[in-house]
Amino acid sequence: MTYIIDRRLNSKNKSAVNRQRFLERYRAHIKRAVSDAVDKRSITDMERGEEVTIPARDISEPVFHHGSGGRRSAVHPGNKEFVQGDRIPRPGGSGGGGGGGEASDSGEGVDDFVFQLSRDEFLDYLFDDLELPNLTKRHLKGDASFKYERAGFATDGVPAKLSVFRTLQQAKARRIALSGQSRRRMVELEEGIAEAAGEGDEVTGMRLRSELARLERRERRIPFLDDTDLRYNLHVKKPVPTSQAVMFCLMDVSGSMDQATKDIAKRFYLLLYMFLKRHYERTEVVFIRHHTTAREVDEHDFFYSRETGGTVVSSALKLMKEIVDERYSPDTWNIYAAQASDGDNWNDDSPICGKFLSEQLLPLVQYFAYIEITQRSHQALWREYERLAGEHADAFAMRHITAPGDIFPVFHDLFQKREAA
Amino acid sequence: MSPSLDVGAVSRPRSSSAATTQRRTPISTTSDWTFDLIRELDHEIGLLAEEYGLDTYPNQIEIIRSDQMMDAYASVGMPIGYHHWSYGKQFVSVEQQYQHGMMGLAYEIVINSNPCIAYLMEENTFTMQALVIAHACYGHNSFFKGNYLFRTWTDAGSIIDYLVFARNYIAECEQRHGVREVEALLDACHALMNYGVDRYKRPRPISAEEEKRRQRERAEWVQRNLNDLWRTLPETMRRREADDERVFPSEPQENMLYFIEKHAPLLEPWQREIVRIVRKMAQYFYPQRQTQVMNEGWATFWHYTLMNRMYDEGLITEGSIMEFLSSHTAVTFQPPYDHPGYRGINPYALGFAIFSDLKRICEEPTDEDREWFPDIAGGDWLEVVHDAMRNYKDESFIQQFLSPKVMRDLRLFAIVDDDDDDAIEVNAIHDWSGYRRVREQLASQYNLGDREPNIQIARVDLRGDRSLTLRHAQHQRRPLGDTTDEVLRHLHSLWGFPVRLESVRDGEVVARRACPPESGGAD
Numbered sequence: 011m012t013y014i015i016d017r018r019l020n021s022k023n024k025s026a027v028n029r030q031r032f033l034e035r036y037r038a039h040i041k042r043a044v045s046d047a048v049d050k051r052s053i054t055d056m057e058r059g060e061e062v063t064i065p066a067r068d069i070s071e072p073v074f075h076h077g078s079g080g081r082r083s084a085v086h087p088g089n090k091e092f093v094q095g096d097r098i099p100r101p102g103g104s105g106g107g108g109g110g111g112e113a114s115d116s117g118e119g120v121d122d123f124v125f126q127l128s129r130d131e132f133l134d135y136l137f138d139d140l141e142l143p144n145l146t147k148r149h150l151k152g153d154a155s156f157k158y159e160r161a162g163f164a165t166d167g168v169p170a171k172l173s174v175f176r177t178l179q180q181a182k183a184r185r186i187a188l189s190g191q192s193r194r195r196m197v198e199l200e201e202g203i204a205e206a207a208g209e210g211d212e213v214t215g216m217r218l219r220s221e222l223a224r225l226e227r228r229e230r231r232i233p234f235l236d237d238t239d240l241r242y243n244l245h246v247k248k249p250v251p252t253s254q255a256v257m258f259c260l261m262d263v264s265g266s267m268d269q270a271t272k273d274i275a276k277r278f279y280l281l282l283y284m285f286l287k288r289h290y291e292r293t294e295v296v297f298i299r300h301h302t303t304a305r306e307v308d309e310h311d312f313f314y315s316r317e318t319g320g321t322v323v324s325s326a327l328k329l330m331k332e333i334v335d336e337r338y339s340p341d342t343w344n345i346y347a348a349q350a351s352d353g354d355n356w357n358d359d360s361p362i363c364g365k366f367l368s369e370q371l372l373p374l375v376q377y378f379a380y381i382e383i384t385q386r387s388h389q390a391l392w393r394e395y396e397r398l399a400g401e402h403a404d405a406f407a408m409r410h411i412t413a414p415g416d417i418f419p420v421f422h423d424l425f426q427k428r429e430a431a
Numbered sequence: 432m433s434p435s436l437d438v439g440a441v442s443r444p445r446s447s448s449a450a451t452t453q454r455r456t457p458i459s460t461t462s463d464w465t466f467d468l469i470r471e472l473d474h475e476i477g478l479l480a481e482e483y484g485l486d487t488y489p490n491q492i493e494i495i496r497s498d499q500m501m502d503a504y505a506s507v508g509m510p511i512g513y514h515h516w517s518y519g520k521q522f523v524s525v526e527q528q529y530q531h532g533m534m535g536l537a538y539e540i541v542i543n544s545n546p547c548i549a550y551l552m553e554e555n556t557f558t559m560q561a562l563v564i565a566h567a568c569y570g571h572n573s574f575f576k577g578n579y580l581f582r583t584w585t586d587a588g589s590i591i592d593y594l595v596f597a598r599n600y601i602a603e604c605e606q607r608h609g610v611r612e613v614e615a616l617l618d619a620c621h622a623l624m625n626y627g628v629d630r631y632k633r634p635r636p637i638s639a640e641e642e643k644r645r646q647r648e649r650a651e652w653v654q655r656n657l658n659d660l661w662r663t664l665p666e667t668m669r670r671r672e673a674d675d676e677r678v679f680p681s682e683p684q685e686n687m688l689y690f691i692e693k694h695a696p697l698l699e700p701w702q703r704e705i706v707r708i709v710r711k712m713a714q715y716f717y718p719q720r721q722t723q724v725m726n727e728g729w730a731t732f733w734h735y736t737l738m739n740r741m742y743d744e745g746l747i748t749e750g751s752i753m754e755f756l757s758s759h760t761a762v763t764f765q766p767p768y769d770h771p772g773y774r775g776i777n778p779y780a781l782g783f784a785i786f787s788d789l790k791r792i793c794e795e796p797t798d799e800d801r802e803w804f805p806d807i808a809g810g811d812w813l814e815v816v817h818d819a820m821r822n823y824k825d826e827s828f829i830q831q832f833l834s835p836k837v838m839r840d841l842r843l844f845a846i847v848d849d850d851d852d853d854a855i856e857v858n859a860i861h862d863w864s865g866y867r868r869v870r871e872q873l874a875s876q877y878n879l880g881d882r883e884p885n886i887q888i889a890r891v892d893l894r895g896d897r898s899l900t901l902r903h904a905q906h907q908r909r910p911l912g913d914t915t916d917e918v919l920r921h922l923h924s925l926w927g928f929p930v931r932l933e934s935v936r937d938g939e940v941v942a943r944r945a946c947p948p949e950s951g952g953a954d
Contacts, residue, residue: 028514
């Protein structure tokens with residue numbers, strides 16, 4: 011007796027729960043591996059998984075087993091040259107180890123446990139316990155997306171949406187309702203006819219029979235299906251609130267910014283972009299670069315073209331304000347801005363920046379992050395911003411980066427989950 | 432059912448001339464399988480298997496995808512398992528290796544249940560499905576049904592029900608007491624799993640419904656009984672004196688999980704039940720761990736015999752038999768000790784060699800065979816192999832049936848690695864003076880009692896600190912491995928009071944460990 015069953019259509023991922031438990035248990039290891047990877051990897055290929063290594067001693071499941079030492083014997087196959095009584099020097103000079111691989115005897119192997127995180131898992135761990143500040147402020151209706159939702163039944167619609175079940179139900183109800191009275195009368199009539207026949211009352215019998223025939227004709231005239239029975243599935247269009255964000259990347263491209271500094275900035279921007287993308291359905295990026303004047307450019311120019319000249323930071327801020335006014339109404343957009351600079355600025359300009367930011371820009375934006383990438387001491391711009399940070403702690407943050415290794419910690423620090431105040 | 436002589440006589444492989452006269456049309460000439468073909472294959476193989484007297488549970492053949500096979504791997508081949516991170520780890524590692532092409536998946540997994548469930552991979556060719564059906568559905572299946580260890584220790588009819596019970600019970604505990612707590616408990620139990628089996632005492636199989644019914648009674652009863660053991664109320668002096676002399680347990684206990692389940696003072700009833708579940712699992716897998724060589728050897732021997740019969744009868748094509756032979760050769764390949772791919776003795780190779788040799792000894796005995804196996808040389812091979820399958824485990828099977836010829840073919844040699852000696856000594860090889868010693872050493876290599884340290888529960892300090900003392904009887908001066916302290920920590924978490932471990936050699940304590948550590952107690 012044999013049963014043959016096709017299980018191929020059964021759900022996969024039977025082990026998903028166990029896998030999740032495993033990841034949960036080694037969370038600390040995985041997070042460390044992820045954060046190491048971020049430092050090592052070029053940020054452009056951040057969107058892939060990562061190999062995670064967990065030391066064997068942390069992951070082994072302990073059992074009672076024999077350690078090395080003592081006297082142990084073993085049988086091996088494939089003898090070529092040995093005869094009884096041969097003495098073989100110990101391989102490697104260490105005690106124990108039975109000439110070949112006695113893998114089964116010593117319990118766990120000593121190799122570290124290595125496995126691959128998927129891309130999504132990688133990003134999850136990357137942005138774990140980070141959150142966007144002021145996220146809840148603007149969850150707004152976008153105009154783009156609608157969703158159809160069931161909303162009961164309607165009496166008119168297109169044939170394709172006819173609900174057969176509902177329609178027949180309706181028809182049956184109507185037929186019962188329309189014929190109820192006459193059917194009750196028909197039962198009475200039948201009883202009457204039988205009674206009349208029993209008493210031999212021909213006349214009454216005839217009268218009753220003709221009424222019965224009339225009622226039956228009438229009942230047959232009740233239509234099986236009527237226009238009024240038709241019911242259609244009703245779907246209504248519902249706007250789906252979408253949240254959208256725009257991210258402004260502001261960068262100083264004056265002569266003092268070298269490519270290495272720009273690369274650091276680029277990594278920071280990419281992290282921020284990926285992070286925003288995970289939170290908002292629509293994320294747009296605006297690149298603004300500036301030296302003495304500011305210009306909106308595309309991504310390639312933003313990161314790779316070189317310019318020289320002095321630095322006027324306020325020019326970029328003003329351009330950003332213009333663009334916001336023109337295209338990104340704060341009513342419908344979540345606005346984030348990240349500014350990267352080596353800290354150089356025209357001295358007279360720094361107070362203007364401070365004033366402009368606090369009066370014009372900060373009320374519009376969700377969050378404004380400033381990172382200064384420099385090995386030197388801070389200049390006027392940093393001090394001006396420091397004052398700002400004190401006044402607008404919820405919307406403005408600034409950090410100092412000296413090496414690529416700082417990027418992730420600084421990013422992490424900027425977007426750390428805050429306790430609800 | 433034992434094969435009668437007649438069956439054996441009928442079933443001798445026919446001579447090639449006889450076979451050619453009654454060749455039948457092949458079941459299939461392409462390499463693709465369909466459900467109808469599988470049904471036909473199974474029918475034909477089943478008929479042949481019956482001729483050879485293979486007594487099996489009904490088969491349940493399930494076709495699965497490769498990712499489902501990985502799931503099956505991860506759950507140690509059980510169709511239903513409770514959740515635990517270690518299975519996730521297993522899954523992750525299989526998935527990793529498979530995706531990187533470092534390992535192929537097995538063609539099948541078979542479960543000791545009634546009906547006997549065999550998973551066949553969708554990717555297999557028609558020939559491979561035939562091989563797998565012969566191997567799993569008739570080879571392993573008849574082994575599960577026939578071997579004395581499986582008959583004694585496992586109850587194929589109720590295992591699936593029990594697994595369902597275990598999974599639901601543990602899920603319920605997780606809801607009630609938190610995933611973390613249950614996981615910690617399972618970690619501790621898994622560490623002691625190998626010491627959760629009765630090696631000698633025979634268990635009574637009970638059905639899953641009964642199990643469920645008993646579970647509630649047991650919870651109450653155990654708690655009451657325990658309180659009696661641990662009673663701290665004042666008693667009369669006389670009774671106390673009597674108690675002080677009492678050693679508990681009266682005999683050393685080998686089944687640690689059983690002892691914990693019944694006597695650990697601080698466990699909650701649900702915790703005892705989980706200990707019991709792990710213990711039952713360990714017991715269920717215990718026969719498999721002792722019959723690797725035999726089980727695989729038996730299944731391999733039969734897929735080889737059945738496939739050749741199929742070919743002789745014309746049921747499979749020449750192309751199929753070539754494909755089959757190439758797989759079969761790969762499976763039974765035994766790399767020599769100095770081969771980079773050497774991973775110890777291949778159970779398929781050794782088991783297949785011994786079973787095939789038994790058949791040879793019966794059919795074409797040499798003088799050597801007559802000297803070594805006077806009982807079976809020239810006998811009925813079918814009866815001999817069935818008897819070997821039924822009544823032995825790896826250790827005794829090798830001790831009994833490993834012939835000089837197999838030792839020569841595999842070129843087996845025995846070494847002794849003694850840490851008192853500066854070199855490894857070859858103490859026997861495949862020659863006249865060495866056969867017995869090689870055989871003895873190989874057999875002991877498969878003795879679980881030798882492979883695992885001999886550790887038993889020696890005593891419990893009932894009136895003092897309630898500590899639990901384990902006794903490790905050292906064998907060949909071999910010390911315990913480096914995870915021992917961790918296992919003791921797990922044991923301590925179960926017992927709730929100090930746990931000590933003494934290693935004893937020749938009646939003398941040579942090493943002590945304890946958890947929590949005691950000053951000057953470490954070795």
